[in-house]
Amino acid sequence: MISFPIIRIVTKLLIPYILLFGLYVQFHGDFGPGGGFQAGVIIASAIVLYSMVFGLPAAHKVAPPWVIEKLVAAGLLLYAGTGFASMFLPRPNQDVAVNGNFLEYAALRHNFLPGILPTDQHLGIFLVELGVGITVTAVMIIIFYAFAGRRRVA
Amino acid sequence: MIDVFSQLPILLVAIPLFAAPICVLLGGRWLTYLLSLTVCGTTFAIAVGLLQQVGKFGTIHYEIGNWKPPYGIEYVVDPLSGFVMMFVSALAAVVLLYGKPSIDAEIPRSKHYLFYACYLLCMTGLLGMCITGDLFNVFVFLEINSLASYALISLGRTRRAPLAALQYLILGTIGATFFLIGIGLLYQMTGTLNMSDIAGRLDTETGPRTLLVAFGFMTVGLFVKMAVFPLHSWLPNSYCYAPSVVTAFVAATATKVSVYAFIRLVFGIFKPDFAFEQMPLGALLIGLSIVGIFVASIAAIFQDDVKRLLAYSSVAQIGYMLLGIGMATTQTLTAGIVHMFNHALIKGGLFMVVGCFVLRLGSSRLSDWRGAAKTMPWTSLAWAIGGLGLIGVPMTAGFVSKWLLLTGAFQAEQPLVAGVMLMSSLLAVVYVWRVVETLYFSEQLSPAVEKSKEAPVWMLVPMYLVILAVVVFGVWTPFSVGLAAEAAESLLPTDWDSAVTNMDAGGAP
Numbered sequence: 001m002i003s004f005p006i007i008r009i010v011t012k013l014l015i016p017y018i019l020l021f022g023l024y025v026q027f028h029g030d031f032g033p034g035g036g037f038q039a040g041v042i043i044a045s046a047i048v049l050y051s052m053v054f055g056l057p058a059a060h061k062v063a064p065p066w067v068i069e070k071l072v073a074a075g076l077l078l079y080a081g082t083g084f085a086s087m088f089l090p091r092p093n094q095d096v097a098v099n100g101n102f103l104e105y106a107a108l109r110h111n112f113l114p115g116i117l118p119t120d121q122h123l124g125i126f127l128v129e130l131g132v133g134i135t136v137t138a139v140m141i142i143i144f145y146a147f148a149g150r151r152r153v154a
Numbered sequence: 155m156i157d158v159f160s161q162l163p164i165l166l167v168a169i170p171l172f173a174a175p176i177c178v179l180l181g182g183r184w185l186t187y188l189l190s191l192t193v194c195g196t197t198f199a200i201a202v203g204l205l206q207q208v209g210k211f212g213t214i215h216y217e218i219g220n221w222k223p224p225y226g227i228e229y230v231v232d233p234l235s236g237f238v239m240m241f242v243s244a245l246a247a248v249v250l251l252y253g254k255p256s257i258d259a260e261i262p263r264s265k266h267y268l269f270y271a272c273y274l275l276c277m278t279g280l281l282g283m284c285i286t287g288d289l290f291n292v293f294v295f296l297e298i299n300s301l302a303s304y305a306l307i308s309l310g311r312t313r314r315a316p317l318a319a320l321q322y323l324i325l326g327t328i329g330a331t332f333f334l335i336g337i338g339l340l341y342q343m344t345g346t347l348n349m350s351d352i353a354g355r356l357d358t359e360t361g362p363r364t365l366l367v368a369f370g371f372m373t374v375g376l377f378v379k380m381a382v383f384p385l386h387s388w389l390p391n392s393y394c395y396a397p398s399v400v401t402a403f404v405a406a407t408a409t410k411v412s413v414y415a416f417i418r419l420v421f422g423i424f425k426p427d428f429a430f431e432q433m434p435l436g437a438l439l440i441g442l443s444i445v446g447i448f449v450a451s452i453a454a455i456f457q458d459d460v461k462r463l464l465a466y467s468s469v470a471q472i473g474y475m476l477l478g479i480g481m482a483t484t485q486t487l488t489a490g491i492v493h494m495f496n497h498a499l500i501k502g503g504l505f506m507v508v509g510c511f512v513l514r515l516g517s518s519r520l521s522d523w524r525g526a527a528k529t530m531p532w533t534s535l536a537w538a539i540g541g542l543g544l545i546g547v548p549m550t551a552g553f554v555s556k557w558l559l560l561t562g563a564f565q566a567e568q569p570l571v572a573g574v575m576l577m578s579s580l581l582a583v584v585y586v587w588r589v590v591e592t593l594y595f596s597e598q599l600s601p602a603v604e605k606s607k608e609a610p611v612w613m614l615v616p617m618y619l620v621i622l623a624v625v626v627f628g629v630w631t632p633f634s635v636g637l638a639a640e641a642a643e644s645l646l647p648t649d650w651d652s653a654v655t656n657m658d659a660g661g662a663p
Binding site: 069070072073074076077080081083084086087091098099100101102103104105106 | 174177
């Protein structure tokens with residue numbers, strides 16, 4: 001068996017930077033181009049690259065299929081949960097206390113560590129995009145697993 | 155605490171959407187079943203509550219994220235959408251209540267939690283399509299519902315199920331893409347996606363040709379999703395190979411919600427003046443429906459598989475709804491809307507009956523059902539009652555809508571349509587009778603029947619709930635016809651059919 005040392009080593013060098021770039025696109029998406037969809041695909045591409053070079057069993061050890069399946073759901077849950085959270089929190093700048101509507105990010109305002117943690121609209125977008133990012137990552141990986149794990153039926 | 159009443163419109167969609175991923179996280183079979191059943195029941199309660207609020211206070215508007223329309227997405231509940239959401243959520247709940255033994259028998263155990271997640275997503279999509287007042291949001295929910303139903307259909311027992319799902323996926327995606335192209339063109343012309351805002355800005359009198367293109371694309375796109383006659387080829391295979399529970403739910407609701415979206419498009423956005431006077435939509439719909447009713451009914455007569463028989467019958471029944479829309483008087487539109495409701499009950503009920511037979515006999519082929527009335531009398535009786543509803547015999551729900559449509563056709567001076575309708579009902583008699591004859595009057599029992607016993611009570615009770623509803627709404631019409639008439643009047647301009655004076659639709663049967 002040929003082991004392709006160059007490909008293996010270059011892949012090992014590249015993967016951390018791919019992941020880092022994915023995280024940058026994810027979290028800088030609030031200020032510039034980027035966001036959950038793009039970041040999700042970039043992060044998933046790291047896993048796809050890993051499994052193409054080191055084989056599917058190795059990738060399954062890093063990202064077990066059952067965990068990935070739960071992550072698909074977790075991302076959606078985070079998105080919808082953000083929507084529900086704003087329904088339980090008061091709408092700011094109101095004379096009478098009224099709770100926010102579904103996905104009303106303004107209701108997420110808080111005074112905890114101002115300037116460091118995002119708040120208000122920013123926090124809402126941050127959480128929602130994180131949810132999108134998790135789901136897209138997981139879905140891309142699971143699609144790849146489904147195709148790569150397919151065996152020829154006799 | 156949150157003011158639940160003001161949040162009801164979003165809860166209707168958000169609760170099942172939230173519960174679907176929870177099903178995936180939980181896993182297992184009983185827990186997810188109970189969760190989805192609770193969610194379906196809650197959703198139904200919310201839909202009933204909304205319908206009641208609409209009756210008391212008029213149309214409800216809800217702004218998502220407190221963004222004012224037309225900038226934000228607005229949810230609108232009016233008599234029409236409230237009515238459709240009520241029966242969609244009702245059937246979703248009843249079918250799930252009925253379906254546990256059938257699901258256990260037909261779907262691999264390891265996939266149950268995914269099945270429930272898809273079921274909830276499918277319902278979310280259908281309800282979302284009804285409630286949203288934003289045109290792009292309609293597309294999004296159409297896709298949520300379609301993707302979930304592709305997955306549900308592919309869970310069928312035979313290897314043909316994934317193929318049928320793929321066929322539906324290809325055609326459904328083409329339909330959805332056409333719809334999206336239409337939305338894009340409308341957005342380009344008006345710069346807004348809010349339906350009432352588009353309706354206000356659209357210059358249908360002197361507007362550019364783009365208007366016609368947009369209208370054409372959206373109509374054809376929805377025709378595919380409604381399974382209107384020449385574009386129905388995905389439907390028989392999908393309904394035939396999908397698990398019985400899925401067929402019962404999807405057949406009862408999905409095409410009706412597409413009809414609902416079409417009604418919104420024609421009467422809410424483009425306005426009947428444009429659709430029926432500048433464009434020949436009336437003639438197109440009437441022509442396609444008549445041909446479709448005949449071709450599909452005749453095809454149904456020659457089917458050996460009962461699921462496929464009912465699927466072709468569905469294509470024919472969509473024709474009746476479109477006839478009601480195509481003749482476009484207040485009464486025929488009422489008839490079309492009532493038929494959405496009645497047919498949802500009838501077809502949902504009949505597919506539930508088929509599910510019981512499939513559970514006990516292991517097949518939906520008519521030749522395996524010979525003499526099943528001896529061992530499964532209650533299930534067979536349910537078929538007979540539901541079948542009468544499908545034909546449109548008096549005292550059943552099917553009669554109410556067909557009678558309204560028939561008298562409406564005479565008032566609209568379309569006696570030809572009326573004659574065709576009567577003849578097509580005879581075709582329905584033939585295919586319903588074929589099954590009844592096999593069940594009750596076969597000399598020889600089929601081998602599967604000899605070993606069979608009556609379906610479990612937990613399936614029979616919800617099934618009879620639907621079947622009895624077919625009878626109840628055939629006798630007690632103020633609720634269904636009254637709501638539909640209210641919806642039809644709100645859709646048409648006030649002086650639209652001044653010729654039609656007799657609007658006492660409620661007392662018809």
